[in-house]
Amino acid sequence: MQPLITDWHPVLTAGAYLLGAILVGLILHLLFWRVVRGVSTRTATVLDDSLLRHCRRPSLYIFPVLLIHLALPFITAGLPGETAAAIKKTLTVLLILLIAWLLIKLGNVLEDLIMQRHRVDVPDNLQARRIQTQVQIIKKVINLLVTVLALGAILMSFEQVRQLGAGLLASAGLTGLIIGLAAQKTLSNLLAGIQIAITQPIRLDDVVIVENEWGWIEEITLTYVVVRIWDLRRLVLPINYFIEKPFQNWTRTSADILGTIYLYTDYTVPV
Numbered sequence: 001m002q003p004l005i006t007d008w009h010p011v012l013t014a015g016a017y018l019l020g021a022i023l024v025g026l027i028l029h030l031l032f033w034r035v036v037r038g039v040s041t042r043t044a045t046v047l048d049d050s051l052l053r054h055c056r057r058p059s060l061y062i063f064p065v066l067l068i069h070l071a072l073p074f075i076t077a078g079l080p081g082e083t084a085a086a087i088k089k090t091l092t093v094l095l096i097l098l099i100a101w102l103l104i105k106l107g108n109v110l111e112d113l114i115m116q117r118h119r120v121d122v123p124d125n126l127q128a129r130r131i132q133t134q135v136q137i138i139k140k141v142i143n144l145l146v147t148v149l150a151l152g153a154i155l156m157s158f159e160q161v162r163q164l165g166a167g168l169l170a171s172a173g174l175t176g177l178i179i180g181l182a183a184q185k186t187l188s189n190l191l192a193g194i195q196i197a198i199t200q201p202i203r204l205d206d207v208v209i210v211e212n213e214w215g216w217i218e219e220i221t222l223t224y225v226v227v228r229i230w231d232l233r234r235l236v237l238p239i240n241y242f243i244e245k246p247f248q249n250w251t252r253t254s255a256d257i258l259g260t261i262y263l264y265t266d267y268t269v270p271v
Contacts, residue, residue, distance in 0.1 A: 036048055046112055050112040089158075129204050205217060224236050
């Protein structure tokens with residue numbers, strides 16, 4: 001009976017430290033957001049409301065994981081080496097994922113601040129639409145980069161992957177050619193999205209005629225553009241379309257629309 005208790009003692013100790021770290025992290029999470037909520041009720045700024053909306057969920061996991069990281073020497077003190085290494089590796093992966101998630105959510109907060117400053121629900125919204133278009137495309141590019149970097153950091157945290165990467169560097173020419181050919185279309189779309197963000201042949205809420213359809217630019221992503229047609233249908237086009245093919249943009253230089261109206265009447269109607 002005594003050896004059994006002795007064998008389980010390090011596990012119980014590690015579990016106690018783990019549960020304690022999680023509990024303290026959750027308490028810090030609740031206290032932090034209670035303060036933020038109290039500030040948001042007394043101010044009219046968008047920042048605190050946006051933080052509550054976007055960052056509260058990631059912090060629910062970030063606080064406990066950070067506390068576990070701080071308590072890691074105590075958690076792994078009496079555990080076998082392989083078990084301690086597995087816990088450290090799992091914690092590293094979780095931290096990378098959570099940090100990437102938080103960065104993406106902070107990007108949403110920044111987007112909310114810019115959108116609030118440059119609103120499109122005004123008569124002359126050309127400048128606001130230009131800025132919002134750039135912000136949305138740049139945000140999508142940054143989100144993609146954060147995701148790729150996070151996945152790369154996770155993979156490189158494993159020794160086997162690092163060794164594989166060293167082996168691939170020996171054949172970098174052939175590997176680069178294969179990857180380049182496979183990702184040609186994706187890179188083309190990404191570059192087209194960046195080009196649209198800079199040159200802006202289209203903006204959000206622009207009135208356009210594409211494929212003989214009249215509508216508004218509703219959404220611009222890194223790979224496609226959604227046009228809301230006048231009868232509420234959605235026309236989805238690849239983003240390269242607006243770089244390679246001609247189309248009409250009725251609000252390119254002004255939010256005002258000049259059009260032609262034909263009224264068919266009887267010849268006896270006085271004019």
